[in-house]
Amino acid sequence: MHSTRKIKEDLIYVGGSDRRLSRFENLFPIPRGVSYNSYVLLDDKTVLMDTADESISRQYIENVVHALDGRPLDYMIVQHMEPDHCAMIDAVMSRYPEAKMVCTAKAAQMFAQFYDLDVSDRTLVVKEGDKLSTGEHTLHFVLAPMVHWPEVMVTYDEKDKILFSADAFGTFGALAGNIFDDEITFDDVWMNDARRYYTNIVGKYGVQVQAVLKKAAALDIQMICPLHGPIWRENLGTLLEKYQKWSTYEPEDKTVMIAYATMYGNTENAVNVLANMLADKGVKNIAMYDVSETDVSELVAESFRCSHIVLAAPTYNGGVQPKMEAYLSDIKALALQNRTVAIIDNGTWAPTAGKQMRAVIDTMKNMTVLENPITLKSALAKNQLASLDALAEELASQVNG
Numbered sequence: 001m002h003s004t005r006k007i008k009e010d011l012i013y014v015g016g017s018d019r020r021l022s023r024f025e026n027l028f029p030i031p032r033g034v035s036y037n038s039y040v041l042l043d044d045k046t047v048l049m050d051t052a053d054e055s056i057s058r059q060y061i062e063n064v065v066h067a068l069d070g071r072p073l074d075y076m077i078v079q080h081m082e083p084d085h086c087a088m089i090d091a092v093m094s095r096y097p098e099a100k101m102v103c104t105a106k107a108a109q110m111f112a113q114f115y116d117l118d119v120s121d122r123t124l125v126v127k128e129g130d131k132l133s134t135g136e137h138t139l140h141f142v143l144a145p146m147v148h149w150p151e152v153m154v155t156y157d158e159k160d161k162i163l164f165s166a167d168a169f170g171t172f173g174a175l176a177g178n179i180f181d182d183e184i185t186f187d188d189v190w191m192n193d194a195r196r197y198y199t200n201i202v203g204k205y206g207v208q209v210q211a212v213l214k215k216a217a218a219l220d221i222q223m224i225c226p227l228h229g230p231i232w233r234e235n236l237g238t239l240l241e242k243y244q245k246w247s248t249y250e251p252e253d254k255t256v257m258i259a260y261a262t263m264y265g266n267t268e269n270a271v272n273v274l275a276n277m278l279a280d281k282g283v284k285n286i287a288m289y290d291v292s293e294t295d296v297s298e299l300v301a302e303s304f305r306c307s308h309i310v311l312a313a314p315t316y317n318g319g320v321q322p323k324m325e326a327y328l329s330d331i332k333a334l335a336l337q338n339r340t341v342a343i344i345d346n347g348t349w350a351p352t353a354g355k356q357m358r359a360v361i362d363t364m365k366n367m368t369v370l371e372n373p374i375t376l377k378s379a380l381a382k383n384q385l386a387s388l389d390a391l392a393e394e395l396a397s398q399v400n401g
């Protein structure tokens with residue numbers, strides 16, 4: 001049975017959710033599932049905006065067939081050729097032989113790479129600023145290269161002032177009937193998933209996101225229809241404000257995130273002592289994570305949120321404890337910037353993790369590393385309490401100042 005909702009009289013939600021997939025991109029844990037959004041516009045011409053992941057294929061096709069209600073499909077708009085949205089294009093194009101695929105030249109090339117279906121004589125290649133009139137609606141195509149693939153475009157419906165935003169403004173989290181932002185409480189749980197989605201998937205492309213935000217600012221947008229998560233029609237500012245911060249690598253909260261690695265608990269003990277000192281000095285909402293226990297996608301998201309980061313790790317086979325190393329490599333790859341970092345390392349015979357962690361941070365943009373790193377020789381010694389307290393004082397004065 002179809003499972004659709006009306007967004008407007010002539011615009012229908014035909015997407016669906018997957019609550020079984022444990023990892024998005026086989027990488028990011030998604031305990032709350034994920035939605036694959038897609039939209040049918042019923043104008044003089046009919047339009048399908050992107051498709052969905054193969055995992056919801058049966059539901060998806062039923063939804064599209066129902067929404068079209070016996071009408072042929074005229075246009076299949078492809079904003080993004082990533083398989084979680086393009087997996088059903090060949091099925092749709094085969095089912096509706098008169099449909100034209102509307103996409104960028106790059107997307108057309110990618111389609112040919114992914115699928116053994118020749119649609120070259122049914123492809124309408126569009127570029128920045130092109131328009132498509134479907135009757136009452138005029139769709140504007142706006143390129144969004146590298147947000148987060150090279151072929152991405154977003155589509156603006158002039159009549160209803162809707163931005164179909166591709167992966168921008170998307171979030172993890174399955175939808176349960178309530179497809180609009182004003183039908184759910186977009187609380188910390190949703191925001192954490194939105195941040196984790198953005199920072200891990202789009203985070204590297206802040207400059208490109210800024211370019212799209214500038215283009216979007218020139219449009220009168222009353223609704224945003226992304227490819228994942230709720231449709232924004234009430235509190236558009238909520239996510240726009242976050243996007244501004246995330247894409248400029250500006251911290252959301254002035255507080256300290258402590259990311260530590262430990263085998264036997266001695267490094268952990270030192271950061272517990274540090275956290276108490278910070279709290280005594282008035283630092284609130286300290287966030288502390290064992291990098292072996294917390295998924296790296298959460299560590300990345302928290303690193304984008306917090307202004308100050310303490311890295312604490314033992315030396316491991318002459319290197320940095322591997323989970324800490326992986327986390328550092330991720331925040332570097334995702335271009336995290338503008339953070340203040342303090343370093344604590346540990347080692348029983350030749351502690352070098354501190355130097356190595358610093359070397360990674362030094363290659364990142366606008367990162368300030370606090371001088372006087374602390375080196376533990378197996379465990380925090382009494383005569384190191386004063387140094388730890390001085391570090392806490394420096395962090396607290398910056399955070400509270």
Ligand SMILES: Cc1cc2nc3c(=O)[nH]c(=O)nc-3n(C[C@H](O)[C@H](O)[C@H](O)COP(=O)(O)O)c2cc1C
Pocket residue numbers: 261262263264265266267268314315316317318319346347348349350351352377378379
């Ligand atoms: C597999 C392994 C490799 C280690 N390699 C080094 C090393 O290269 N240099 C060093 O000084 N200590 C090394 N250590 C010792 C730890 O860094 C040290 O005992 C540290 O205090 C552990 O901190 P923790 O109690 O927080 O786990 C190693 C420990 C293990 C288990």
